[in-house]
Structure formats: structure tokens, C-alpha cells
Amino acid sequence: MKDNTLIEVKGLQKVYGGKKSIFLSTKKVTAVKDVSFSIREGETFGLIGESGSGKTTVGRMILRLIDPTSGSIIYNGHSLMDLSKKEMAALRKEVQIVFQDSGSAFNPRKTIGSQIAQSLLKFGDNSDSQLIHKETLRMLEVVGLRADFYDRYPHELSGGQRQRAGIARALILKPKFLVLDEPVSALDVSVKAQIINLLMDLQKEFNLTYLFIAHNLDLVAYFCDRVAVLSKGEVIETSSTMELFKNPKHEMTKKLLSSILTLHGDLGEVYRNRNVI
Numbered sequence: 001m002k003d004n005t006l007i008e009v010k011g012l013q014k015v016y017g018g019k020k021s022i023f024l025s026t027k028k029v030t031a032v033k034d035v036s037f038s039i040r041e042g043e044t045f046g047l048i049g050e051s052g053s054g055k056t057t058v059g060r061m062i063l064r065l066i067d068p069t070s071g072s073i074i075y076n077g078h079s080l081m082d083l084s085k086k087e088m089a090a091l092r093k094e095v096q097i098v099f100q101d102s103g104s105a106f107n108p109r110k111t112i113g114s115q116i117a118q119s120l121l122k123f124g125d126n127s128d129s130q131l132i133h134k135e136t137l138r139m140l141e142v143v144g145l146r147a148d149f150y151d152r153y154p155h156e157l158s159g160g161q162r163q164r165a166g167i168a169r170a171l172i173l174k175p176k177f178l179v180l181d182e183p184v185s186a187l188d189v190s191v192k193a194q195i196i197n198l199l200m201d202l203q204k205e206f207n208l209t210y211l212f213i214a215h216n217l218d219l220v221a222y223f224c225d226r227v228a229v230l231s232k233g234e235v236i237e238t239s240s241t242m243e244l245f246k247n248p249k250h251e252m253t254k255k256l257l258s259s260i261l262t263l264h265g266d267l268g269e270v271y272r273n274r275n276v277i
């Protein structure tokens, strides 16, 4: 493994369902058949594929929210399958997720600030409530939300503001690696660009490594260093972003690329400036 590899996924497979007991059996679904890739420290790695291709399942296996059926995940030189409970707890802080709709990931009856603070209280090393409050306010500022957002409820925030709050909640634990599961898919184009720019700034500031999951290539040229294209649970193409855009090898990649050419407005301009379309 190269020195700067942070995550290496090898032959990952996930089969949902099947026989659970003599009384209960559900249909088997092979969501992920054979997925291998590695992500270098500090890079943004895109995992792209159509709906149902297995992207979220891969992301969740890396986070160990679900167990792989087979294959291995090596994080920072350690196999995630062999970690003790204590090591796994430490890893929980280092590897965080930002969801597509942070709104639904927040409890509607609790303030944004208290939920970001809760994350630190639950998983952090410090239990000093004043310090936690101060750190929460700092994190809100880092993601571009004023201090008064601390006392607001999720429904009082716009989609973009909720995504910022979701990023603050993930970042407060000082992670190294973030799984960004379609973090801007539900947002308007201009807000999309703001959140992607924020993520890029944060990556530099905190030396973060990203796995960016998306169902199309819209933002990939702008955001990702390398990309793996997933189809029916298998990686069909992995390459640098520039190479993928200039010389797509697989039909599915060409199909995904052709949909980008219909882009217009801000994002189309970005691509043209970067000479990728």
C-alpha cells in the first residue's frame, strides 16, 4: 500500500436478505458485487453511478454502519474488520458522514446547536459544557452560520443552511475522512456551488479526505481528483477526473458524460473554464 493511501477497499461485496432463520427468509439482493479502490490522503474521490448501483451501500460499509458480506477495508493501515471495540470507537470520530438531506438527519424537536454539541458530548473527549458550547459556536462560524443559528430548529433553516449545519456536526469531531453522500443533490444550482466551495475550503483548512457519492457527473470535474464509476455493484472504470472526461472508456461513463453536456449556467461555465467540456 502506498504511504499516502488513507483508505483501501478490496473486493467488497454486500448481499442483503437471504435466509435469516427457518421461519424467515427474504429475497437476496446483491447490492455490491466486487468493489475495489483506494483513496489518498487529502484527495476527493468520486464514487459515481446510477440509482441502485450500490454507492450508498459502499459508503455505509466504509463507515461500518453495515457489515460487508466479504472483502476488506483498510483504513490508515488497519483492517476495519479486525478492530477492537475501543479502536472502532476512536475511528468513529475520524470517519464521518454528511447526508443528502441533513434536515431529516436532525431531530426536528431539538435546536441545531444542541444537536451539534450533542455529537461532541457523545463521542468527544471533553464533557465541559461551556467548552462544548464555545466549540459549537466556532463550528457554526466555520461553516458560515451566525451564532444565533445555535437556537434555531431544523425547519427554520433553508436547505443550504441545513447542509452547513450537517457539515458542522460532522466536523466538530475533527474527522480525517468524510463520506459525502449526495450532499448537494437536493439543492438549487447556486446553493450547490456554495456548499461545494465550502467543502473545498474546509478540505484545505482541516486537511480532509473526501469520498463524494453522486448519481451523475455534474460536479465531479470541479470537485473530484479521481473517480470510480459504479454499475450494478461493480466498478467499471477508475481514473483521474481529467482522464475520465477526456477519454471515457465505458459506455455507461459516456452516457453519464453526455448528460452533463446539457448543462448550462454557472456550472457549465466552470467546466468550460477548466477546459473539460
Ligand SMILES: Nc1ncnc2c1ncn2[C@@H]1O[C@H](COP(=O)(O)OP(=O)(O)OP(=O)(O)O)[C@@H](O)[C@H]1O
Binding pocket: 016, 017, 029, 030, 031, 032, 049, 050, 051, 052, 053, 054, 055, 056, 057, 058, 215
Ligand atoms: N437494506 C436493504 N435491503 C435490501 N436491499 C437493499 C437495502 N439497501 C439497498 N438495497 C438494494 O441494494 C441496491 C443498491 O442500493 P444503494 O442504495 O446502495 O444504491 P445507490 O447507488 O446508492 O442508489 P441511490 O442513488 O438510489 O441512492 C439496490 O437494488 C437497493 O434496492
